[in-house]
Amino acid sequence: MDGVITFFSSQQVMKAEKVLKKNGFNVMLIPGPREISPNCGTALCFEYKKEKEISSTLKKNKVVFEAIHYYPQVKKISKWIDS
Amino acid sequence: MEEAIYFDNAATSWPKPKQVLHAIKYYLEEIGGSPGRSGHRMSISASRLVEETRETVGKVFNFHDTSRIVFTKNATEALNICIFSLLKPGDHAITSSTEHNSVMRPLRHLEKKGVSLSIVKCNSDGALNQEEILKELKRNTKLVVLTYASNVTGTILPVEEVASICKERNIPLLVDCAQTAGAIPMDINLDRFDNCIMAFTGHKSLFGPTGTGGMCIGSSINLSPLICGGTGSKSDKDMQPEFLPDQLESGTTNVIGLAGLKAGIDFLLKEGLSKIRKHEKELIKTFIDGAIHIKGIKIYGIKNQEKQVGIVSFTIKNMSPSIIGLILDRKYSIMCRIGLHCNPNAHKTNGTFPDGTIRFSFSYFNTIEQVEKSILALKEISMGKID
Numbered sequence: 001m002d003g004v005i006t007f008f009s010s011q012q013v014m015k016a017e018k019v020l021k022k023n024g025f026n027v028m029l030i031p032g033p034r035e036i037s038p039n040c041g042t043a044l045c046f047e048y049k050k051e052k053e054i055s056s057t058l059k060k061n062k063v064v065f066e067a068i069h070y071y072p073q074v075k076k077i078s079k080w081i082d083s
Numbered sequence: 084m085e086e087a088i089y090f091d092n093a094a095t096s097w098p099k100p101k102q103v104l105h106a107i108k109y110y111l112e113e114i115g116g117s118p119g120r121s122g123h124r125m126s127i128s129a130s131r132l133v134e135e136t137r138e139t140v141g142k143v144f145n146f147h148d149t150s151r152i153v154f155t156k157n158a159t160e161a162l163n164i165c166i167f168s169l170l171k172p173g174d175h176a177i178t179s180s181t182e183h184n185s186v187m188r189p190l191r192h193l194e195k196k197g198v199s200l201s202i203v204k205c206n207s208d209g210a211l212n213q214e215e216i217l218k219e220l221k222r223n224t225k226l227v228v229l230t231y232a233s234n235v236t237g238t239i240l241p242v243e244e245v246a247s248i249c250k251e252r253n254i255p256l257l258v259d260c261a262q263t264a265g266a267i268p269m270d271i272n273l274d275r276f277d278n279c280i281m282a283f284t285g286h287k288s289l290f291g292p293t294g295t296g297g298m299c300i301g302s303s304i305n306l307s308p309l310i311c312g313g314t315g316s317k318s319d320k321d322m323q324p325e326f327l328p329d330q331l332e333s334g335t336t337n338v339i340g341l342a343g344l345k346a347g348i349d350f351l352l353k354e355g356l357s358k359i360r361k362h363e364k365e366l367i368k369t370f371i372d373g374a375i376h377i378k379g380i381k382i383y384g385i386k387n388q389e390k391q392v393g394i395v396s397f398t399i400k401n402m403s404p405s406i407i408g409l410i411l412d413r414k415y416s417i418m419c420r421i422g423l424h425c426n427p428n429a430h431k432t433n434g435t436f437p438d439g440t441i442r443f444s445f446s447y448f449n450t451i452e453q454v455e456k457s458i459l460a461l462k463e464i465s466m467g468k469i470d
Contacts, residue, residue: 081413
């Protein structure tokens with residue numbers, strides 16, 4: 001996964017995870033990268049190529065988020081966390 | 084699946100002693116009533132439990148006037164009651180540069196309404212020289228607020244010395260004991276330092292459940308409530324009672340939480356604080372002695388187990404704390420907290436703002452073996468050439 005969505009509140013992250021999973025997206029919660037955002041302590045990882053669909057799904061479901069970022073760092077460590 | 088290693092005890096302690104679970108279950112099944120309200124046997128049992136919990140908290144703080152031990156839902160609420168009670172526009176307050184947002188945010192809120200603020204700088208290892216407080220005292224200084232130990236680096240602050248400075252000048256001192264109550268001996272004697280308030284949380288080193296906390300209030304301090312309401316007392320009047328603890332405890336008490344808190348503290352007292360502290364000091368020392376040799380690691384704070392509680396904060400060069408936290412969780416089942424720990428000022432003092440640090444926080448239930456495993460994990464991560 002090489003995309004990350006940041007949020008302002010953990011309430012928003014929990015809602016986003018539920019909405020996106022329900023709509024069939026593959027997502028993963030991670031500790032919020034502080035180098036990207038000082039806001040919520042949890043962020044949501046996804047496949048960046050699905051950015052548009054994810055963004056519109058969140059908007060359609062009225063889930064507020066801060067920003068969507070390309071964040072390849074998680075992909076780089078996938079061998080560490082998939083085992 | 085590897086054994087889970089929980090190093091996030093400064094956020095909330097886990098596991099809790101089994102007695103806590105049993106006490107909560109016992110309250111639900113056998114006690115049941117609402118305290119201070121109805122006068123029937125179940126209500127009286129609940130009142131008795133709440134008073135016994137005050138006595139038990141009193142043992143931790145060596146403070147035995149249970150009327151001045153007030154329960155709140157957490158340390159934040161207790162700190163807010165004090166800060167909002169004791170400061171009005173035109174007043175001056177002093178605090179340190181390592182305070183949690185539970186202190187900084189109410190102070191900044193009041194600053195906008197005309198309270199002036201001095202923030203005394205801690206040095207880079209988080210320690211504070213009490214003389215610096217002395218320099219900031221003004222004629223209109225109405226409150227000093229100080230954390231007992233930093234929630235980022237674990238460094239213990241000289242609260243007793245500051246209590247003395249404040250006592251001589253009759254200035255209230257509010258001490259944030261969130262990371263120290265149940266972890267180290269409470270050195271402030273509230274009978275002598277009647278100008279002090281000790282705000283605590285129940286769910287960290289006191290082993291209670293979340294939703295519990297409170298404060299011990301020195302006898303020279305007068306507070307006012309943040310919320311008013313039913314107390315079960317003076318029910319003939321529609322005015323808030325002016326006596327403690329009722330004045331500051333409106334609405335039905337969290338008895339289920341207090342049942343757990345009492346059991347948590349009873350466990351702590353039975354084990355003995357000195358035994359618990361000794362074990363936590365060994366955990367800190369083992370971590371620092373082992374981790375200091377990891378290439379690229381930087382450990383913040385005083386790095387001396389005698390002068391800190393069971394919290395260590397560190398970074399690894401060229402690696403995002405967030406990514407390290409993710410690997411620790413997913414690959415090694417080590418749970419910790421990364422980031423800014425609700426304390427931007429402490430991180431600015433450390434020089435770790437805005438990226439933050441990785442924080443390990445230990446409890447009595449952690450083992451030396453778990454700490455050794457975490458050092459091996461960090462060694463592997465530091466050599467992983469992840470970027």
